[in-house]
Each structure stands twice: as C-alpha cells, then as structure tokens.
Amino acid sequence: MGVRHWWLGLVLPAALAGSLSSQETPAVAADPHDTIAAPPDRAGPPPELSPPGAASTGFAVKFKDEVCPYPVMGLFVMPGDTVPLEAVLTDTLSRYTAEAGTGRLERTGPARWRWIAPREKGVSAIVVRDSASGGTVALHAFVMVPRPAGTTIDGFRVGRYEPRALRGDPGYARPRGLVEVTEANSGTFVAPHFTLGQFVSKQPGGYPKYLVLRERLLLKLEMLLEEAARAGLPVTTFRIMSGYRTPYYNRSIGNETRYSRHLYGDAADIYVDEDGDGVMDDLSGDGRVDLDDARRLAGVIERLAMSSWYRPFEGGLSLYPANRAHGPFIHVDVRGHRARWGE
C-alpha cells in the first residue's frame, strides 16, 4: 500500500469536510498583522494535486476538528475537557487500541474513544495503535492553565488580550488557557518536525513560560514541509522565527495591531535554514538570498491552496524581505480564510 493511497480520492476530503462544519469563516478578511489585500478567488478548475502523504502510521486520528495522519501531534486542552478520538482513513475498524498516560480513556466504539483530561496541568501521551501493523499515532496532550485575569502568570508577562473578539469571529476570542512551558517539557514533540519550545514568545525571561498553540497550525506546517520536499526544495524542517507572541511582547516590539494571529497561537513566521547560518537558504539556487527564496516557499502554499481539501487550512500568507534584524521569511497562519498582504 502506497503512502499516499489513503490520502487520495474521496476519503480525505470527506474527513476534512466533517472537520469544517463547526468552523464559520468570516466573509470579510480583516488582517490585524499588517495591511491586507485579499485577491479574488482564482478562476477555473484546480489542477490535479495530491495532498501530502503521511509518514508511516497507515491511519489517522481524528480529534477536536482535526485529522492527524502523523505519528506525533500536540493536543491542547483545558483541565477536565472531554476529547473524542477516532481512528480514521482506514477500512479496518476493529483492530485499534488506545492508552493514555493520565486522565481517563473510555472506548465508545470499535475505533472510537473519549479522553477526559486530568484536572492538573501537565503533559502526557495518548497513543492509538493499529495492533495489526503496529503503527501508532501519539497525541502529546497538554493540559493548559486558565488564562490569568491579570497580566502575568508566575511572573511571566502575558499582557492583555482584547476582551472583544474582532468582528465577533470566535478565532479572535481570548484564549481559554495557556500551555506551561518548562525546561523539562520544551523539547516535547508537538509534530514530527517541531517541538513545543520552538513556539514560545521570544520575550526575555526564564521558565516557566506560557504559550498558545493551535493543532491546525502544526498540521499545516507538516503539510507544507512535505509538499516543499515533494516540489524538490532542499527542506527538511522550518525554523520558527516567531510562533506565539504574548500581547505584551507583541506591543513591546512595536506592533500596533492587537489582533495578530500570533497572539492566538495559529501563526508562524518561518524560513528554511539547512546550512545553519541563521538566515533563509538560497532556495532558488541563483546564488542570492532574497525575497525570491521566500517566494519559492510561498509558491508551495499557493499550490496547496488550489485543492478543495485544503480549505480547513486556509489562512494568511505573506512574504517579508530581509532587513538588518532578520533574513527573508514567510508568515503563515490558519485563520480559516484566505488572506494575502504585502508583496
């Protein structure tokens, strides 16, 4: 069975369509990150483009509104939350098992469970296993701490979220909780190529730190990585220049907007740096590192965005040129609707 086999055809779009039902996407793009120019949807039928394949799990796990085909993924919940889980994208529903390190796991069907998160903050793994093939999907489940009423948690400066969601969009509602990041858990994988610590707000200060992160961003980054490799770009991972930003930090670096997607944990400013010199690599191979290299990366997203199954992953995309502080990079987010600005 080819890796792509079960991603293709009608299976994936159906699974993702189900995940879309609870998502309202506002018709008007309002980008708080920067000025915005949203072009009209492109005309004509989308080209043939297969979604990126998964690693070697052979199945996927549906949780919240997400479908994870990867062997490891973060899961962010509030204390006592109930999370339904289901093994999907497979024909054989009778040979799955699941176990959880903490909390309570109850089987609700041949390949369905519900996990009740513990009351205490912390992280543990929920592992769903195909007992025939041995393939596993591990959800690294973080129980968050409630967002503080004030502006700090344990001395860590969060700042103040806008009490009113932008245009009533629930995606801009204040986060319910934040993940505690410690020296011990910062290396925890939240996706095959990314760890929790890569997404912390770059503000000064030590541990514990706190962040907000959305699973869908992680799924999108992995998808982008796979598709970039498939497109022939020399890419094995992304550097996260900026993931989560506290409202405090966002203001401290001079951002006027109070509604940046970075504050809501579903945005990342990324670049490719396989040679480790701290800036974007020469992806175009012309001997220069400039906006054109960021454009190569953005082009991968634009190609993905032509497919109907990509809809849940729609979001912002923008290119940023180098300046004295950083090399070229791209901003991506999963705000739920297409947004483009800048170049």
Ligand SMILES: [Ca+2]
């Ligand atoms: Ca480089």
Ligand SMILES: [Ca+2]
């Ligand atoms: Ca170049």
Ligand SMILES: [Zn+2]
């Ligand atoms: Zn950004």
